[in-house]
Amino acid sequence: MTSPDPTSQADLHPEVDALAAAGQGSGIFDEHHPPADELISDCVHCGFCLPTCPTYALWGEEMDSPRGRIHLMKMGKEGAVELDDTYAQHFDACLGCMACVTACPSGVQYDKLIEAVRPQLERNHRRSLPDRLFRGMIFILFPYPSRLRVAAVLGELYRRLGVRSLVHRTGAIRLLPARLQAVEALMPPAQLRHLATRTPAVTPAVGTTRRRVGFLTGCVQRVFFADVNQATVRVLTAEGCEVVAPASQRCCGALSEHAGREPEALQRARELIDAFADAEVDTIVSNVAGCGSSLKEYGRLLRDDPEYAERAAAFSAKVRDVSELLAELEPVAPRHPIEARVAYHDACHLGHAQGVRSQPREVLRSIPGLQVTDIPEAEICCGSAGIYNLVNPEPAEELGRRKVEHVLSVQPDALATANPGCLLQIRRYWPGELPMFHPVELLDASIRGVDPVAAAGSRGRPALDARTSEPGTF
């Protein structure tokens, strides 16, 4: 099955006839996988999800809580409501953090429900023109490393030529709409030497080969966090893995899937499966929580595709977060001490969506001298949530500041988290400069015998009374 160019908005309408229509689509939803009645009826309205829902924490409103949203889905299926802006806004406001899935005692699969609703909104609800343009811009840029590299160079010019400090000094930045301000503020600094870096197609293991693993290099990750990818490859090879990173791999479709752009997500999934088809690996490793979570969903995403359904399920079964794989492997590479107190931040798509919580901590604890600290209110999202902090900058900012307050409260020397989005989000609101790492970077440093926390100096730990009134600067 060939799919149209995924960037075109008009092509978000799938060929419904060609796809099996499971469930009884009714009410305001179409017949293509509406939220299933049996999943909706699992919710007994007990409210245990409320305290872990970021939007309920912010606004205290039923319709912006998981059970409220499920209630809205039920009404949607009954046709008791209109699919209008009011209805859509409550699903758009959901971060998709899946904290409610962790909290639910009845096992409600809110992840499946929200992922069924989002494509319905994309197909059946017409957003305002500025909203469509803004979302379109995101999806024309982010899933394309080549375009991101151009953007990164422009961003660096903007910074280095003094334009950035000028627009901030004159206050001109505040003339921009909130969403564009968010883009401006979240754009990470690019290290120009990294822009030319590519992960080799095959990197042999150091010493005896214990595993042959595939490696997803990511989009934002490979452009702005190329050093994390290099660290990942070094750690994996040091632990006896031969690392295969097919050069043909493109975006995994996670951003598209989480935004409800189903045909685009499906096409990207197919292409990625093809890219790894000849890799001959038992394990496919991701070092980005959001991507890994999506890869593990390929089986479900492509369930209607006769050509890919089986391959997708087999692919998903092989996917591991890098910390899962490292926790599985008995460490062979010697570790050198890093004397530091490191706060570990659970990325939602790792903790809630993949249930991976203990492994990254184990990986960090394998470093001598390193003290791993949990952050209070760890279950609440930092507000990054894929493209959420770009399309919903105001609640994202409140959540970001809230998270920073909690990180500050444990006075860490550094922060570790396994998702670039969380890292950028927390850094944006951090008062001063906190050394931030992917757990695998710390492990890499430990194996190489360097101490990146000490290298960052004492500026890492701000005074406890530091508050987040001014966004952090890079």
Add this chain to the structure above:
Amino acid sequence: MTTYTEEYRALVAQTGGGQVTEAFRREVAAAVGPGGLISEPAQLRTYECDGLTGYRVVPALVVLPVTTEEVAAVVRACARHRVPFVARGAGTGLSGGALPVADGIVIGLARMRAIRSVDVADQRAVVLPGVTNAEISAAVAQHDLYFAPDPSSQVVCTIGGNVAENSGGAHCLKYGFTTNHVLALTFVSPDGEVVTLGGDAPDQVGPDLRAVVLGSEGTLGIVTEVTVRLLRRPEAVRTLVADFPDPGSAGDAVSDIIAAGIIPAAVEMLDELAIEACEKAVQAGYTLGCPAALVVELDGVGAEVDEEFQRVQEICRANASTNIRIADDAGERARIWKGRKAAFAAMGRISPDYFVQDGVIPRTKLGSTLTRIREMSDAAGLRVANVFHAGDGNLHPLVLYNGAVAGEAERAEHLATAIVELCVEQGGSITGEHGVGSDKACSMTAMFGPEDLTVMARVRAAFDPQGICNPGKVLPTPRLCGERPGPYRPHPLEAAGLIERM
């Protein structure tokens, strides 16, 4: 008909009668600002029920105030326009206490969630009503203090709701209910006055109106600030799970423990079905297939706890316990409680629908009552899971059914009601802690005579003469409780112009 007195009928007939007009809406909006007002139909529907989903009424408006002054201003507008209002916390209640009233408004307190102050030396804290029960304990844990009442929904239910329902929990056997842990309330009366009930001192001067309001299920006014008492964490806590071959033996063990002079912090019982659901939900390590498991927790001074813990194990073994699991550390204890506390919500794992019932029986009748419930369950062809606070005889039978099967919901409701009536027949009561709310108002006559109900209605009318504060809850409305409306006869108070009927 002698169920109700004429005075009672006249008193409960007062139910506001005002409408949510444009003028009213403007007044309320002026009080809370546009961001505090919810009026879109789809949004209003998400407030149509609380944790009891069987009853649904869409409110005309939802208001989300953030200060006592805002609550008072909204209530004053309601009083002026005779518009009924219903206070709502987290909406986790299981008796429909926060069920909206048609043509009335919901005053949601979910945005009032600050902890005002903590007084460590005097062991008290001042909190706003939207703070969750568990947040209070979390906020004072660093001082080695905690808030004792622990309803199973404590991670989500709010202190405002706890005050309204006088909530208990697993540990109320030893520590008592919310009323034993609340010193003072800031209270907005149904005419919009703000008063303080109770005070910082443990003993009150004058009639204890704090105690009257506590447990009145939101029918006397709205509490906007709560001064809670905090307890020092016990030096030692020991927890075990004992399996029994049948519920009767477990019940006997509970009686023997109490008879031995031991007051456990908690004694909980789960039956086979309840264990199955808990294990599916949270894998707390209960024995699958075990007909009855007791969770016994002791706390207090180390030496005393150790000695009594040995005695409890002996008593369990003497009552044919087949296995005793002892929690070795805090993590293990937390797992045991997580399983127990998720029990209701976990029923979704083994049944599409269920009724949570709440009744009380004398502790000595545990075994025989459970046998009767089993017989009734078999006769009705419906499964009943039992989770309960065995120490104080508070039963929570869960009647499982499938709403998609025609007639099953009615049969389940009938069985649930029959079980509560069985409790009263055994010398118990219709509710232990979930409250009367909308669900059990009609059952009040099973427990109280006409004069009792009349006195309750007089108290309520003294606070709320217009009948605008959570009307239709707790006190039975004769017309809605199977009684056909009779010919109108004016009440003497009505004839005297002291009250009026809308």
